[in-house]
Amino acid sequence: MREAVQTGRHFWYGNIAIAEGAIAAGCRFFAGYPITPASEIAEHVSRRFPEIGGMFVQFEDELASIAAILGASWAGAKSMTATSGPGFSLMQENIGLGIMMEVPTVIVNVQRGGPSTGLPTLTAQGDVMQTKWGSHGPYEIIALSPDSPQEAFNVTIRCFNLAEKYRVPVVLLTSETVGHSAGKVVVPPEDAIEIVERKKPKVPVGEYAPYKPDEDLIPPMACAGEGYAFTTTGLTHNEKGYPDTTAETQEKLIRRLNDKIRSHLGDIVDVTEENMEDADIAVVSYGQVSRPAKKAVEMARENGIKAGSIKLTTIWPFAEHIIHKWAKQVEYFIVPELNYGQIYLEVKREAAGEAKTLLIPRMGGELITPTEIYNEIERMSKR
Amino acid sequence: MNTQTTAESEQHPIEKWLRSERMPHMWCAGCGVGPTLYAWIRAPDRVGIPREKVVYVSGIGCCGRGSGYLNVDGFHTTHGRAIPFAIGLKLARPELCVSVISGDGDLFSIGGNHFIHACRRNVDLLVICTNNFIYGMTGGQLAPTTLLGDRATTAPYGNVEPSFSTPHLADAAGAVYVARWTSIHLRRLEKSIAEALQMKGFRYIEVLSPCPVNYGRRNKLPEPDDIAEWFRQSSVIRNGANTSEISIEKGKPLILGDFVKRTGKPTFYEVMKELEGRVKPR
Amino acid sequence: MFAGFGGQGVVTAGYITGQAAAVYDDRECSFTRVYGPEARGSACYSGVVVDEEEIDYPYLLNPEIMVIMSQEAYEKFLSKLADGGLLIIDSSIVRLDERAEKYKRYNVPATQIAEKMGARVVANVVMLGFVGRIWRGVSVDGLRESVKATVPTRHLDLNLRAFERGIELAEKAIESAPA
Numbered sequence: 001m002r003e004a005v006q007t008g009r010h011f012w013y014g015n016i017a018i019a020e021g022a023i024a025a026g027c028r029f030f031a032g033y034p035i036t037p038a039s040e041i042a043e044h045v046s047r048r049f050p051e052i053g054g055m056f057v058q059f060e061d062e063l064a065s066i067a068a069i070l071g072a073s074w075a076g077a078k079s080m081t082a083t084s085g086p087g088f089s090l091m092q093e094n095i096g097l098g099i100m101m102e103v104p105t106v107i108v109n110v111q112r113g114g115p116s117t118g119l120p121t122l123t124a125q126g127d128v129m130q131t132k133w134g135s136h137g138p139y140e141i142i143a144l145s146p147d148s149p150q151e152a153f154n155v156t157i158r159c160f161n162l163a164e165k166y167r168v169p170v171v172l173l174t175s176e177t178v179g180h181s182a183g184k185v186v187v188p189p190e191d192a193i194e195i196v197e198r199k200k201p202k203v204p205v206g207e208y209a210p211y212k213p214d215e216d217l218i219p220p221m222a223c224a225g226e227g228y229a230f231t232t233t234g235l236t237h238n239e240k241g242y243p244d245t246t247a248e249t250q251e252k253l254i255r256r257l258n259d260k261i262r263s264h265l266g267d268i269v270d271v272t273e274e275n276m277e278d279a280d281i282a283v284v285s286y287g288q289v290s291r292p293a294k295k296a297v298e299m300a301r302e303n304g305i306k307a308g309s310i311k312l313t314t315i316w317p318f319a320e321h322i323i324h325k326w327a328k329q330v331e332y333f334i335v336p337e338l339n340y341g342q343i344y345l346e347v348k349r350e351a352a353g354e355a356k357t358l359l360i361p362r363m364g365g366e367l368i369t370p371t372e373i374y375n376e377i378e379r380m381s382k383r
Numbered sequence: 384m385n386t387q388t389t390a391e392s393e394q395h396p397i398e399k400w401l402r403s404e405r406m407p408h409m410w411c412a413g414c415g416v417g418p419t420l421y422a423w424i425r426a427p428d429r430v431g432i433p434r435e436k437v438v439y440v441s442g443i444g445c446c447g448r449g450s451g452y453l454n455v456d457g458f459h460t461t462h463g464r465a466i467p468f469a470i471g472l473k474l475a476r477p478e479l480c481v482s483v484i485s486g487d488g489d490l491f492s493i494g495g496n497h498f499i500h501a502c503r504r505n506v507d508l509l510v511i512c513t514n515n516f517i518y519g520m521t522g523g524q525l526a527p528t529t530l531l532g533d534r535a536t537t538a539p540y541g542n543v544e545p546s547f548s549t550p551h552l553a554d555a556a557g558a559v560y561v562a563r564w565t566s567i568h569l570r571r572l573e574k575s576i577a578e579a580l581q582m583k584g585f586r587y588i589e590v591l592s593p594c595p596v597n598y599g600r601r602n603k604l605p606e607p608d609d610i611a612e613w614f615r616q617s618s619v620i621r622n623g624a625n626t627s628e629i630s631i632e633k634g635k636p637l638i639l640g641d642f643v644k645r646t647g648k649p650t651f652y653e654v655m656k657e658l659e660g661r662v663k664p665r
Numbered sequence: 666m667f668a669g670f671g672g673q674g675v676v677t678a679g680y681i682t683g684q685a686a687a688v689y690d691d692r693e694c695s696f697t698r699v700y701g702p703e704a705r706g707s708a709c710y711s712g713v714v715v716d717e718e719e720i721d722y723p724y725l726l727n728p729e730i731m732v733i734m735s736q737e738a739y740e741k742f743l744s745k746l747a748d749g750g751l752l753i754i755d756s757s758i759v760r761l762d763e764r765a766e767k768y769k770r771y772n773v774p775a776t777q778i779a780e781k782m783g784a785r786v787v788a789n790v791v792m793l794g795f796v797g798r799i800w801r802g803v804s805v806d807g808l809r810e811s812v813k814a815t816v817p818t819r820h821l822d823l824n825l826r827a828f829e830r831g832i833e834l835a836e837k838a839i840e841s842a843p844a
Contacts, residue, residue: 009691011684029475031467050662055474055655060500064467067460071440071471074458075479079471097461148695148720181723182680182696184687224456224472225479227435231402231451233459242405243451243459288723295721370721 004052005190012185014178015040015082017149018108019048020185021156022080024193027106028054029072029079031065033087036120037176038110041082062087066094066107073105074232076223078160082108085118085127089134096135097234098169099257102211102219104198106159108172110179113364123176124364125287125338129345131171132316138254140261142268143171143316145287149183155313161196162268166260167218173315175338177288177367201228211253212239217260261317270313271322275301279308281380282330284323284347286312288367289336296373305381318346327354332380336360336368400424400434402454409448413599413607415566415592416446419513422569423484424453426576438481440469442489445519445594449484463493466501469508477507477652480580487514487528491547495527502556504651505584511576512549512587513566515594523597530633534601548630553587554643560586561626561643565614566593568639575641584650591637666725667789668710668742669734669755674789678732679711681793681811682803686715688814689807695723708737715802730800732792733759734775753795755788771799771838778830787827790816794831798839805832 005024012020019041022030030049032042042058049056055072059065062083069079083091088109098105113119114126127134131143142162146155156172163170199220201208210230213219219239222228235243236250261268272290275297276282285293290311300307310326312319323333323346333351335344341359348357360376362368401424410416427437437455441447443462450457460468465483473481483490490498490512501508517535518524525535528549529542553561560579564572572590579586593599593610604610614637621629622640629638649657667675667682676698683696698711712725727747733739734755743764746752752765756772773795779788790812797808809828816824 009688011680011687011694011696029471031471050655050659053659053663057470057474057651059467060496063464064470064497064500067464067467068471068474070460071458071468071473072475073471075472075475077475079475094461094464097464148723177723180697182683182687182694183720183723184691184694223476224438224458225436225476229434229454229456231453231457231459233451234461235459241451242402243448291719291721291723367722367724369726 002051005193006187007189008187010185010187011182012149012153013040013180013182014146014149014152014174015110015180016044017153017185018082018156018172018174018179019044020187021153022106022160023048023052023054024153024187024190025078025157025160026195027078027080027160028052029069029077030054030056030081031059031068031072031079032081032083033059033062033065035084035087037112037179038082038084038087038108040179041108041110062090063094066091069105070094070098070101070103073103074224078104078164080106080108082110084110084112085114086116088127088130092134095141095169096137096139099135099139099141100234101232102167102221102257103169104163104167104221105169106156106163106172107169108174111173111175119365121176122365123288123338123367125175125289125342126364127173128315128337128339128342131173138258140258141171141316142166142168142261142314143173144270144313145173145315146178146313147288147290147311148178149181150185151313152178153185153187157193157195158270161194164196164198165218166264166268167198167221168261171316173287175288205229209239210241211237213256213260217256217263265317265321268314268317269319269322271319272311272313273322274309276308276310276326279306279330281305281307281332281334281377282310282326283307283334283336283373283377284310284312284343285336286315286343289338292368292370293336293373295370296377299370299374300377300381303378305377307377307381312343315343320346320350323347323350327351330355333357334360334373334376334380336362336373338362338364338367396428397421397424400454402452405452408452410445411596413593413595413611414445415515415590415594416449416513418566418569419511419572419590419592420449420453420484422573423482423511423576425573426580427480429573429577430580432480432580436478436480438469438472438479440465440472440481440483442485442494444486444489446484446486446513447489463489463497465489466494466497466508466510470501470506473507474652482509482511484511484513486519487512487516487549488518488526491549491552492527499552499556502553502558502585502587505557505559505648507583507585507650507652509576509579509586509588512589513592514549514589515592515598517594517598519594519597523601530631532633546631548626549589550587550629550642551626554626557585557648558587558643559584559645559648560641562587562641563589563591563629563639565591565618565637565639567611567614568618571620578641584645584648666710666712666728666731666742666745667734667792668708668731668738670707670737671709673734674786675709675734676711677815678789678793679713681815682796682808683713684815685807685811686713686803689810690804692716693718693720695720697724708735708741710738710742713802730796730802732796734788734792736760751799753792753799755792771795773831773834775831779827782823782827782830784823787824790824790827791831791834794828795835796831798832798835
């Protein structure tokens with residue numbers, strides 16, 4: 001392996017696919033701390049980066065890792081860290097700093113069972129709400145979830161592109177199932193991979209304000225050492241980046257940080273709708289549960305049940321407009337997930353008054369099977 | 384300060400380093416942070432480092448606010464995480480001259496682990512700690528540098544914990560340059576910073592710094608000049624002193640100086656590039 | 666499914682099989698393995714799912730073929746084997762009982778053969794040759810390429826001989842019809 005982009009057909013674990021996706025997206029700075037079931041990402045990067053001129057650092061903890069990838073991004077690098085539940089919890093404060101300073105970077109969370117040390121080697125989807133609300137304060141974040149090693153490769157690239165475009169930390173919310181299963185991954189030629197770079201300032205040095213947004217609400221980003229002599233802070237700040245802790249400035253800043261994501265739902269949200277045209281029952285799923293969910297819907301169709309599937313590749317911002325649209329048509333949403341009800345709550349909120357929502361909870365450890373989901377579809381079809 | 388009516392030639396030499404529109408600053412009378420920053424911004428000119436390459440990373444607290452007053456790329460980060468943030472900046476753009484200037488609580492309590500590991504790795508950073516023996520901004524709570532017996536809002540009966548001697552810690556963890564000054568030893572501090580800026584690797588300077596409001600008032604040094612006077616009367620400069628023998632105790636000499644200068648130790652970046660050189664070809 | 670005890674290379678055997686299916690045969694495939702304390706010492710396994718279409722479920726539910734290389738793994742995993750499935754055991758290690766009677770069975774003394782070849786660690790590769798010839802899920806050529814791509818060059822010769830030995834055994838087993 002010498003080339004950055006490994007064009008061809010591979011047999012990769014999901015974790016390797018994530019590392020290779022990051023490299024293909026242009027990531028050249030990785031900071032991390034070992035944790036099951038995410039360590040293979042750091043291991044692979046540590047082997048690959050010296051071949052392609054990237055900088056890998058195994059830090060003393062996750063607190064340092066997340067701080068370092070923010071710093072590296074301010075120096076112009078595309079940066080990433082990878083962790084699992086306990087480490088993700090430790091990173092929350094500086095994820096907030098990344099939101100506030102508007103730093104493009106990617107945080108991979110290979111979910112395992114929790115709370116606490118929980119199930120280190122087994123799968124889960126318990127960190128969905130933590131991803132949205134884990135740091136303090138009102139904010140929007142972007143989180144994507146792949147269903148397989150191939151999608152892990154593709155979605156990792158998209159994470160970097162969205163981070164760069166919206167100046168925001170993006171979470172790749174995957175799981176032990178995807179990270180630790182190997183599958184076929186086809187890597188396209190380098191020139192067929194779409195790569196997005198952050199907007200740079202177009203004004204003279206003296207006129208640059210690091211938080212003065214364009215019409216799309218996203219400010220161009222200068223990097224350290226380019227002569228702009230900008231300042232940035234985790235404190236509430238004005239367009240110049242100066243601390244300005246007034247209610248008025250806070251209102252304006254927080255509205256923009258949220259609205260720059262909310263006003264671009266159509267661009268950010270990626271969902272796959274199948275068999276929905278005439279569906280009475282919709283199975284809403286994400287991550288590794290999407291595959292068995294899709295199979296369950298196919299089983300239902302074979303048995304004459306009008307079921308459809310909605311797969312959320314983008315978890316945050318939530319695809320509220322999509323659920324809202326189908327709520328007028330379907331009678332039931334069924335949400336299978338590896339927790340005790342998280343995305344279920346979002347679906348239920350959007351379906352309120354229009355359709356009923358049923359949760360298939362699984363506390364984690366094992367993946368729900370197509371038959372288990374099918375059985376619920378069948379049960380609801382008889383109501 | 385009104386820069387518009389002042390000709391360039393009439394400007395104070397440090398004017399270009401300041402965000403004058405942000406003055407007056409927020410620090411109290413008698414505080415040691417301002418003088419420390421003054422010494423720091425004079426040093427790059429002395430050794431020919433262009434302002435565009437100078438980066439200031441700080442954590443949280445009184446000292447942390449400095450990055451917003453100076454006209455360089457400045458990063459006011461989160462509590463304790465200035466060093467790893469700075470490591471990211473420096474490793475991703477090695478031509479930058481990155482300094483971390485932060486307080487004792489930030490660098491040695493919540494951020495202590497990052498400090499020792501950065502020393503161990505010999506990351507190419509200058510770290511300056513303004514040690515005022517207390518948590519100033521939050522109102523005078525106990526710090527890991529608060530001296531035995533000192534009072535703090537969370538040590539109302541006097542501190543019972545031994546304090547860190549931060550130069551000793553830096554030395555033991557492998558820093559290549561270790562010095563201690565006070566904020567009243569401005570010329571020596573400036574010279575020390577200039578010397579440190581010319582070196583590579585992890586360099587550490589402790590600057591003992593008065594906090595009259597939240598340290599002095601509780602510890603029988605209430606007037607703005609009292610702590611400075613303590614420094615003036617007790618200071619003894621002993622370059623090359625053994626760092627295990629320089630812990631600070633009231634009533635004993637304050638040992639200042641440059642204590643450690645290690646040469647020939649490769650930086651983390653150099654080690655990584657050497658590794659890359661071994662792996663890359665073939 | 667490849668099952669045995671830690672150190673027999675059941676994870677490697679599964680990986681090589683999955684890689685053969687995905688990369689060399691260009692089929693859809695999912696490979697999973699046990700992690701953590703389970704992977705050290707006692708009974709462990711790895712699973713390969715192969716299909717022409719996208720894999721619905723990445724884990725093995727009821728495998729159609731099972732290679733068992735330790736008695737503990739036999740006790741622990743046999744019940745998962747699908748009705749009418751193929752059971753391949755390392756007959757130098759595993760003793761069958763009446764529970765195995767409902768399956769199509771093959772006895773392969775893989776460890777014994779590997780020891781005679783000079784390294785018991787290639788027992789898993791003997792099994793791979795056998796599986797490649799017997800199972801429709803993966804091609805012999807694909808498996809051979811996958812073995813070449815996975816084992817260290819200095820041990821390639823031995824591994825390829827072990828692989829061919831497995832194929833020979835399978836040929837014989839097919840001729841004489843399974844027990």
